[in-house]
Amino acid sequence: MNRLDRLTAILIHLQTKRVVRAQELADRFGISLRTVYRDVRSLEQAGVPIGAEAGVGYFLTDYHLPPVMFTSAEASALLLGGKLIEKWADQSIRTEFESALFKIKSILKRADQEHLDDLDAQINVVKPAFRVPYSDDLLNDLQQAIARQYVLHIHYHSQYNDAETQREVEAVGLYHYRMSWHLIAFCRERQDYRDFRVDRIRQLTNTGEQFSRRDRLSLQEYLARVGKTNMPIVEVTLVFQKSVTRYMQEQKHAYGFQHDEDLGEHVRMHFQTPYLAGLARWLLMYGNSVTIERPNSLRQLMQNLAEEIQQHYTESSVSNLH
Incomplete structure (x- = not known):
């Protein structure tokens, strides 16, 4: 990006927020803070009314660019x-x-x-295959509640125990993972943060009451907290037949994949995980296409699971179902 284009882009960026930090501009355009300061001075010399507050950032004082054409x-x-x-x-x-x-x-x-x-007509996206939501009109209301710090009353269907509950919650943020949107909120009934799948909210009512954001975790702080675990991290080394590795490109990262080594017809993969039991169940689908090099505890878990399956499918076990 040449300097003229960057100056225009900086001016547009300044119009998107009340205050913009110099570091934010440096990160977006891949330039140094010194260059940011020089560019801002150039805009000021060109007559753009830019205000600055020490330790906070830059802001425009009653100035707007005319409509900008898109490339x-x-x-x-x-x-x-x-x-x-x-x-x-x-x-x-x-x-x-x-x-x-x-x-x-x-x-x-x-x-x-x-x-x-x-x-x-040449671009399409496959619709995710998850359950039909109770309401198809919630995300906009949830965004408004998050931005304006409103307390919400929700009628929620809890899937794991098939129960209906009603909660008053303080909306913290929206988070998309595992094919679904999730509302992260502080639940007043539980006096703690909870994760509500949006497609399981039967009814949503804005109470009109506002809460103080300063008293609550931000979405980033919440995610950092739930991402921590007190369980010990276990180093795992597995050797896969190369022919099966194409089926695990996305899944392996959910189980703590770190890096791999090309062994010709095989691939050695290194993982770090606190959840050996979950990793063991995932490895079952690869049968004899995977070999556990370490740890022995994972090898023992796999043996136990194999014995459970063998026992379940013996003739006596099957006959008991009839």
């Missing part, structure tokens, strides 16, 4: 984002994004509009 690549990126939103967000978000995308397309050059129309 073809930027518009294509928005189209791709729309495809993901179409399948991974609910109706409340889809509606608003579609409206925003129409506004963006309306200011594009005719050639870029035709480019998006041609591209639209």
